[in-house]
Amino acid sequence: METTATASTAIQAGQTTPKRKFSYSPNRVAHTLNKLGLGYFAPFARLIGKDEPAKQIREIVTNTVLPVVAFLIFVALWAITASTVKTDSVQIPTPHQSWYALTGTAIPGFPHPFPESIDGLTKPYFSENDGLDPKSINGFTQAETVAEETYFTSRQERVDKFMDRSKEAAAEGDPVKAAKYKENAEMFASKSYAGNKTFYDQIWISLLTVAIGFIIATVVAVPIGVLCGVSPMFNIAMNPLIQLFKPVSPLAWFPIVFVITTWGIDAPPSDSIWQRALFTSAGVVMLCSLWPTLINTAVGVASVDKDHLNVAKVLKLGWFKRIWKIVLPASLPLIFTGLRLSIGVGWMVLIAADMMAQNQGLGKFVWDMYQNGDIMSTAQIIVAVFVIGAVGFALDRVMLVFQRLVTFEEQSI
Amino acid sequence: MKTKRTTLIATAAAALVAATGTLKADLLDVEKGTLKFGFIKLTDCAPIVIAKEKGYFDDEGLSVTVEAQGNWKELLNRVITGDLDGAHMLAGQPIGATVEFGIQADIMTAYSLDYNGNAITVSNDLWAKMKPNVPMKDGKPIHPITADSLKPITDAAVAENNKLKMGMVFPVSTHNYEIRYWLASAGIKPGFYYNPATGQVDVPGFLNGDVELSVTPPPQMPQTLEQGTIVGYCVGEPWNQQAVVKGIGVPVTTNYDIWKNNPEKVFGVSKEWAEANPNTWIAVTKALIRAGHWLDASPENRVEAAKILSQPNYVGAPFEVISSSMTGTFEFEKGDKREMPDFNVFFRYNASYPYYSDCVWFLTQMIRWGQITEQKPDSYFKEMAEKIYRPDVYMAAVKELIDDGAFTEEDFTDATATFEAGGYKPETTDFIDRKPYDGTKPNAYIQSFNIGLK
Numbered sequence: 001m002e003t004t005a006t007a008s009t010a011i012q013a014g015q016t017t018p019k020r021k022f023s024y025s026p027n028r029v030a031h032t033l034n035k036l037g038l039g040y041f042a043p044f045a046r047l048i049g050k051d052e053p054a055k056q057i058r059e060i061v062t063n064t065v066l067p068v069v070a071f072l073i074f075v076a077l078w079a080i081t082a083s084t085v086k087t088d089s090v091q092i093p094t095p096h097q098s099w100y101a102l103t104g105t106a107i108p109g110f111p112h113p114f115p116e117s118i119d120g121l122t123k124p125y126f127s128e129n130d131g132l133d134p135k136s137i138n139g140f141t142q143a144e145t146v147a148e149e150t151y152f153t154s155r156q157e158r159v160d161k162f163m164d165r166s167k168e169a170a171a172e173g174d175p176v177k178a179a180k181y182k183e184n185a186e187m188f189a190s191k192s193y194a195g196n197k198t199f200y201d202q203i204w205i206s207l208l209t210v211a212i213g214f215i216i217a218t219v220v221a222v223p224i225g226v227l228c229g230v231s232p233m234f235n236i237a238m239n240p241l242i243q244l245f246k247p248v249s250p251l252a253w254f255p256i257v258f259v260i261t262t263w264g265i266d267a268p269p270s271d272s273i274w275q276r277a278l279f280t281s282a283g284v285v286m287l288c289s290l291w292p293t294l295i296n297t298a299v300g301v302a303s304v305d306k307d308h309l310n311v312a313k314v315l316k317l318g319w320f321k322r323i324w325k326i327v328l329p330a331s332l333p334l335i336f337t338g339l340r341l342s343i344g345v346g347w348m349v350l351i352a353a354d355m356m357a358q359n360q361g362l363g364k365f366v367w368d369m370y371q372n373g374d375i376m377s378t379a380q381i382i383v384a385v386f387v388i389g390a391v392g393f394a395l396d397r398v399m400l401v402f403q404r405l406v407t408f409e410e411q412s413i
Numbered sequence: 414m415k416t417k418r419t420t421l422i423a424t425a426a427a428a429l430v431a432a433t434g435t436l437k438a439d440l441l442d443v444e445k446g447t448l449k450f451g452f453i454k455l456t457d458c459a460p461i462v463i464a465k466e467k468g469y470f471d472d473e474g475l476s477v478t479v480e481a482q483g484n485w486k487e488l489l490n491r492v493i494t495g496d497l498d499g500a501h502m503l504a505g506q507p508i509g510a511t512v513e514f515g516i517q518a519d520i521m522t523a524y525s526l527d528y529n530g531n532a533i534t535v536s537n538d539l540w541a542k543m544k545p546n547v548p549m550k551d552g553k554p555i556h557p558i559t560a561d562s563l564k565p566i567t568d569a570a571v572a573e574n575n576k577l578k579m580g581m582v583f584p585v586s587t588h589n590y591e592i593r594y595w596l597a598s599a600g601i602k603p604g605f606y607y608n609p610a611t612g613q614v615d616v617p618g619f620l621n622g623d624v625e626l627s628v629t630p631p632p633q634m635p636q637t638l639e640q641g642t643i644v645g646y647c648v649g650e651p652w653n654q655q656a657v658v659k660g661i662g663v664p665v666t667t668n669y670d671i672w673k674n675n676p677e678k679v680f681g682v683s684k685e686w687a688e689a690n691p692n693t694w695i696a697v698t699k700a701l702i703r704a705g706h707w708l709d710a711s712p713e714n715r716v717e718a719a720k721i722l723s724q725p726n727y728v729g730a731p732f733e734v735i736s737s738s739m740t741g742t743f744e745f746e747k748g749d750k751r752e753m754p755d756f757n758v759f760f761r762y763n764a765s766y767p768y769y770s771d772c773v774w775f776l777t778q779m780i781r782w783g784q785i786t787e788q789k790p791d792s793y794f795k796e797m798a799e800k801i802y803r804p805d806v807y808m809a810a811v812k813e814l815i816d817d818g819a820f821t822e823e824d825f826t827d828a829t830a831t832f833e834a835g836g837y838k839p840e841t842t843d844f845i846d847r848k849p850y851d852g853t854k855p856n857a858y859i860q861s862f863n864i865g866l867k
Contacts, residue, residue: 087639135725143724154468184440187474194447194476196726267495270449270478276496358483358491368481371454371632372729373655380725 026051037400093379101379104132104139114376135376137383141198151193158188194271197360199380203387206354206361209278210346210395213285217342220286221293222335226323228294229301229331246291250284250349254356257283281350281359289346296338300331332406340399347392362388440474441699441813444690445498448475448697451482451491452501454632454728455649456735457527457678459718460704460759461501462727467707469700475693481726484630485583492683493518498690499697501526502681505775507801509585512776514784519684523694523806524701525767526678528758531588531668532653532743533595535645536638539577540663540746542566553749557670557845560599567601567623576622580629580637580646584618587677590778591668592626592647597864598846607783609866618782638662649677650738650757651730657744658734664745666845669755673843674762676771687803698810702765703819709760715740763827767807769798769836770852777855781865788867794855804836 026049030042040063047056075095082094093101097113106112114133132139166181197205228235261280268274304327312322328335354363366384369377448470452458461479464470470477482488482500489506491497493516507520535543546562547554570577581588584606593603604622607614619625629637634652637643639661647668656662668675680701687694707714719736722728728735737744743753758764773794779785811828814820822829831838840851850858859867 090636090639135723135729140725151468151471154471158471180439184474187446191446191471191474191476194478196479262494269447270498271447271476276494355483358480358487360480367483368454368729369725371481371483371630372725373632373635373652374729374731376731377725377729 024049035401035404037397037404090378091375093375093382097375097379098382100133100136101376102137102383104134104136104142133376135374137199137380140196141200144195144198148193148195151195155188155191159185161185162188192271199365199384199387202361202365203391205273205278205359206350206363207391208273209282209354209359209361210285210343210350212279212282213350214289214343214346216282217286217290217346218293218339221290221338221342222297225294225297225335225338226301226327228298229304230323230327235298235302242291242294245287246295248288250288250352251356253284253287254280254353257287258357275359277357277359278361280357281353281361281363284353284357285346285350288349289342292341292345293335293338296334296341297331300334300338301327303334304330333403336399336403336406340396340403343395343399344392347388347395351388441692441696443474443693443696445693446474446476448498448693449478449480449496450499450501451480451488451497452727453485453488454481454730455501455530455678456651456719456722456728456739456757457530457649458501458728459708459722459739459757460524460526460701460765461680462721463707463718464700464704466721467704469703470697473696473700475696475700479727485586489516489518489520492520492681492686495683495686498686499680499682502679503583503586504676504679504771505585505587505590505779506583507679507681508772508775508797509779509784511801512779512785512797514585514779519800520681521684521687521801521803522679522681522767523803523810524680524698525676525765525771526680526701526705526759528674528677528762528764529667529669529755530677530738530757531591531647531649532664533592533645533647533666533668534634534638534653534656534662534664536641536643536662537660539563539566539644540665543665554745556666556745556751558665559845560596560601563596564599564601571623577624577645578643579624579626580634580643580648581626582631582634582648583628584784585775585779587668587675587775588647588649589626590775590782591671591675593778593782595647595666595671595845596624597862598844600864602864603782605783605866607786607866609783609786614783614786618784620783635659635661651728651734654734654737654744655730657747658731658737660747663747664743667743667753667756669753671845673841674755674758674764675774676768679767691806694806695809695813698806699813702760702807702810702814705760705765706820706824709758712740715757763831765807766828766831767802767804768831768838768852769795769802769804770838770850772798772802773837773852773855774850777859780859781862781867783866788856788859791854791856795853798836798852802836804832808832 026046029045029049033039033042033045043056043059043063047053047060078092079095082092082097085092094113096107096110100106100113132142134140134143162181162185166178166185169175169177169181224238228238257280261276261283265276265279267276308326308330309322312326317325350361351363351366353359354361355367356363358364362384366381369380369384450461452461465477465479480497482491482497485503485506488497488500489502489510492500492502493510502520502522504525507522510516510518510520543558543562543566544554546565547558549555567577579592581592583589596603602621602623603626604618604624605615605620606618608620613620617625617627627643629643629646631648631652634646634648635655638646638656639659645662653662653664657664668677680697682694708718716736716739719732719739722739723730723732723735738753738756741752741754741756742750743756744750755761776785776789776794776797780788808828811820811825815822815825837852840849842849844850848858848861859865
């Protein structure tokens with residue numbers, strides 16, 4: 001009886017909790033934001049909570065105005081450079097040209113950045129494409145969407161045609177042919193659009209490649225790092241190899257990884273996302289990015305507090321349990337520092353790896369645009385540079401959150 | 414009003430029929446329905462791109478992805494490893510691979526993508542030095558410009574021990590043989606890959622040369638020329654017109670003048686792939702023939718093709734640059750724009766047929782410059798040509814196309830006649846030096862050169 005009573009009180013309590021007046025704690029929100037690497041928004045949170053408004057506004061202005069001013073100065077310098085650094089065959093695109101290369105439309109009020117490319121192409125070519133220049137990134141993406149729709153229309157026509165022929169053959173009393181045509185129609189119906197990769201597809205492929213490389217690197221580096229940290233002998237044995245391979249450039253790893261993937265992976269169907277080039281590229285990323293994790297893990301494990309290890313001794317924990325319960329948790333902050341460095345290195349070498357392996361990621365995009373040799377394609381490379389930077393920054397922030405979650409004391413890294 | 418609408422419907426119906434053109438006969442049983450083809454950013458990849466964009470591959474039940482490759486070596490590697498099902502290849506590539514120059518792999522071709530399409534461009538400085546030696550008429554150079562005008566300059570450079578450096582795109586590329594032919598026809602030694610007297614093999618091919626020819630990927634040619642690393646190059650379009658448009662160089666001669674209607678690129682597949690996918694190969698060839706035919710059918714089609722090729726995922730160069738040569742004109746010195754209706758030929762003159770004699774010509778040049786280090790009997794050439802070039806597959810595709818009703822027998826009279834007569838072109842003197850070439854007598858041809866190993 002008594003248990004039921006307690007349960008009912010609990011339910012009542014449960015019902016009342018959400019009704020409790022919501023209290024906004026600016027401090028706690030600001031703290032969480034800081035922890036998530038979104039410290040920029042902390043003053044906004046405090047401002048909402050009316051926590052020293054004047055100070056918050058000052059902070060927001062400083063945090064916003066300074067970077068914006070710096071960025072504007074950068075854009076101005078860029079525009080000046082672009083009009084100076086120019087030869088007969090190449091030039092640095094202007095900010096406006098780069099904007100156009102991304103969006104496919106000029107900024108209203110400014111002169112068109114690529115007058116020539118408009119003259120060459122007849123009007124309908126643009127109107128078919130919602131007025132976006134089909135050579136720009138968004139214009140190309142738009143054109144791909146249209147092409148895909150057109151493809152499905154023509155696919156349906158093929159299917160219908162063969163279905164009709166199948167019916168005709170059946171009516172003429174030729175079941176073998178009828179079955180054959182039906183099979184043909186089904187074959188057409190099963191086809192998917194073999195499209196061209198757009199810039200946005202290529203960003204995803206790059207992220208996928210880095211994810212694969214990074215996961216394999218982690219799986220390899222953490223255990224070796226733990227062993228290095230636990231056993232000084234093992235550390236001495238591994239040290240020359242680590243020091244030797246750590247500084248090697250991705251361009252040098254590529255031919256070796258290429259041989260391994262060619263040997264180890266069967267050529268996949270061409271519409272599969274798991275292309276051999278993707279694994280070659282991921283392999284190169286893995287080889288270049290495992291070192292920071294490995295070294296940080298080793299250092300972290302080696303510097304675990306002696307008191308913790310003594311506790312393990314007192315509790316008579318086995319070797320595996322000691323690593324799992326004591327050593328790994330204690331060295332997590334350093335492991336995550338290593339992982340954060342690793343993902344940075346991985347993203348940085350990815351572009352080179354993609355170029356060499358012809359993996360359909362951002363590196364291939366940059367290489368293809370370089371080969372196009374058109375001023376618009378150079379402008380697209382500038383867009384790619386910004387995107388590569390932005391994605392790299394985002395990856396770093398994500399890792400920072402993980403790093404802070406496993407770190408007990410406040411660390412400012 | 415009503416009539417207008419009926420016409421519209423009729424046009425739409427006609428377009429529909431055109432779109433799904435060859436559905437009269439039965440489809441081939443293709444072994445592999447999803448394919449990936451590679452190409453290099455050059456206008457002569459057009460048949461592959463058009464076959465995709467116009468849905469000719471789709472008509473055969475093939476889903477084809479077309480992917481730009483970094484350079485010729487990479488492209489060939491990926492065909493060999495099976496990452497690519499087939500590719501736009503230099504005519505010399507299947508031959509070079511099969512005779513083990515550079516890399517060993519059996520590569521075959523059943524479709525010649527185009528004729529001509531290359532030119533030799535020199536830097537503005539070199540042109541200024543060459544121009545006084547060039548015979549003129551009405552203030553314009555008389556074409557073809559031979560390397561005679563270059564000879565005094567290379568002689569002086571050799572005397573100063575400062576050989577001129579020029580670029581070509583690949584050791585087994587047509588460009589390499591063309592620029593060598595052009596130079597040698599004026600008595601300039603372009604350098605050998607092998608010295609029979611000492612047995613020395615030289616991988617870059619500089620031995621005893623008056624100039625140094627090195628490899629540069631096509632899209633990088635204009636930049637390399639502008640940076641002064643090379644003073645001239647032989648490359649396909651659009652990279653010669655690009656030099657004119659940007660004012661960094663002057664095309665002096667086209668390969669149409671060096672050898673009229675010479676084979677340029679082929680569609681190559683590996684032997685392994687060909688054996689595993691015989692019907693697919695025929696189906697692909699059918700689509701390519703339709704594309705080649707479309708490209709040569711009208712000037713409007715060429716403009717449309719130039720537009721498609723200027724897309725960033727294909728050639729990506731500006732439309733004006735691509736359309737300049739694609740639409741039958743070629744600009745030499747700035748302002749000296751000449752009619753060259755046959756600068757790019759995809760289908761006319763039986764251009765898509767894989768002639769044995771074309772294969773043999775490349776083999777003779779490989780021996781001439783020492784890429785093949787031994788002299789071979791005439792029978793070797795025939796054997797190799799029959800191994801690499803597969804007109805039987807081409808003719809099977811032709812038969813299918815005629816059965817489909819998309820083409821008539823008259824469209825392929827030349828191809829049929831050639832096939833029945835043994836697959837060789839008759840003797841021709843269409844070279845810049847008027848030297849006769851008969852594909853059935855390769856050794857006699859090799860002997861006829863003043864400069865060259867024999």
